Amino acid sequence: MDSWLAIVQIVQRGRMGRFWWVNHKQTFTQEHKGGYLWSPKREVNNARSQFYDNMRRARRGDGVLSYADGRIRAIGEVTDEALEAAKPADFGNIGEYWAHTGWLLPVSWRDVVNEVKPSAHLSVIAPLLPKKYSPLRSKNGRGNQKAYLAEISEDLYLALGALASGTIGDGVPPADRFAVIDEYEQAQVQALQSDLTLSETVLRTLMDARLGQGEFRARLLASDKACAVTGVRDARLLRAGHIKPWRLCQNAGERLSELNGILLVPTLDHLFDRGLMTFGQDGLAKFSSSFNAADLVSLKLNHARSGYSLSHHEEFLEFHRSEVFVV
């Protein structure tokens, strides 16, 4: 048994994390079992939603209250940044009107000891609910229809955690980032492989590009010649990564264009690929706020900037900034 004390201790460790409340609605079972949260990126009418945007604001170590069927049923810890992912196959017919692509946030869930009903404790809870983007209606204690992932205060998080008497059991292993990306890519690969309009050569060229190899890499080496940040020219140290990820490209042109490629040494390629680094329009490297400043100094990356103009990559960099970069 894992007591409520452990959760309080996490909070008291002094980390500057956030607290969240998710209204699962129909997908509690799938999200709980799979160790994640999933949301579309926007509303069906393409409007932005604070509740969906919050998926990308969550960080490792943040706490999440899981609310479904009028009860707090689990408490989770975010284990990784959100990543772009296909709507889980497990959802079946649920949310058919949602886009096929959204944000997936890995979370390690543990069941609560007592499934507490917030509506039964409204006098305690109502004053602690956020004024804007609240997960519950303060009048009747029912879930706010539009809410998905809502930010809540530490006080509300602790109050509900105490009412639930903490969590029990080992919890569900969180969704693995690489497994999710891999599955997404495999789906793209299979779609291409079963596309009878593609010749063997085109297919091979596309597959090579996926791994940053072949013609894609050769053209990028010919045009950019060196790591975009360090200026390293030794090809053994240069990775040819996609700016707009291969799995998210709309067509072969985007997958093969050297304008959608960037040469980086492995550490920077790793950061860029995971959205932990991007470039401003001024060529200055920007790092995710989730980094400890000391680590950037250790990597000698504070004040890093591109060693050559990246303006020819700007169209794809704009996508990277808005859709891949983890602010």
Add this chain to the structure above:
Amino acid sequence: MDSWLAIVQIVQRGRMGRFWWVNHKQTFTQEHKGGYLWSPKREVNNARSQFYDNMRRARRGDGVLSYADGRIRAIGEVTDEALEAAKPADFGNIGEYWAHTGWLLPVSWRDVVNEVKPSAHLSVIAPLLPKKYSPLRSKNGRGNQKAYLAEISEDLYLALGALASGTIGDGVPPADRFAVIDEYEQAQVQALQSDLTLSETVLRTLMDARLGQGEFRARLLASDKACAVTGVRDARLLRAGHIKPWRLCQNAGERLSELNGILLVPTLDHLFDRGLMTFGQDGLAKFSSSFNAADLVSLKLNHARSGYSLSHHEEFLEFHRSEVFVV
């Protein structure tokens, strides 16, 4: 047609590469078709051999004369450093007395225009043969029985290249480093998977360790905590690599021991894994001489040293220095 002129131009480019002569003997067909050279690491009696040690002295861009059946039959360019690899399955029964593990050197071969017999030009060639470790006996122009890869002078290389009238055709694609390593690892994986004495749990632990994941990584993070060079502590930036490569480990103990693991940021993990960097007993990072000094400065790696004592890894580091590091 690719003329002799191109080869002379490579030489005249002023690079400080070396020139080699290989006596293929029985394995010409396999090595020519596969785009490589393969040798055991030592003589059958376990004595060192200069001809085998030369496999690890060859560098990208070096030239190689291919000699078999008394003739120079091809000229190649080394495309990558030698790597440890299983004896090619293509060899079949050839060299049954050789060890199962040796050096594989990727080479891009092109056929010569005229297959020149060195023995027919002994008056030109004999004075140019090396005094020690010669590929040919200067008396009769026959292959030296013990020779495999011999270093020759630029003069001898150019003289024989001219007699052969240069090369013709597009050449054979060289063996791919990653494909070779992958094949080697797959063989290990299959051997483990078919080992009925292993439980499911042990097998999974071993497979996780191969990818620097799971228990292996967790224990290494717990003991070493930071990148051995940069001191970076963010686990998202730390790779858990094997010092003695997973595929070369003798048993599960070596594969799972945190003493055989090293935490490095991706660029350094990449260099260390490929043998392009190692550590001296004094903790100073050593880089392969194949690097351009300017690139090491760009990476801010000149004078890099371990940020903490590596003495607990010394047994495995000794293996890395002698068997993995590309001097």
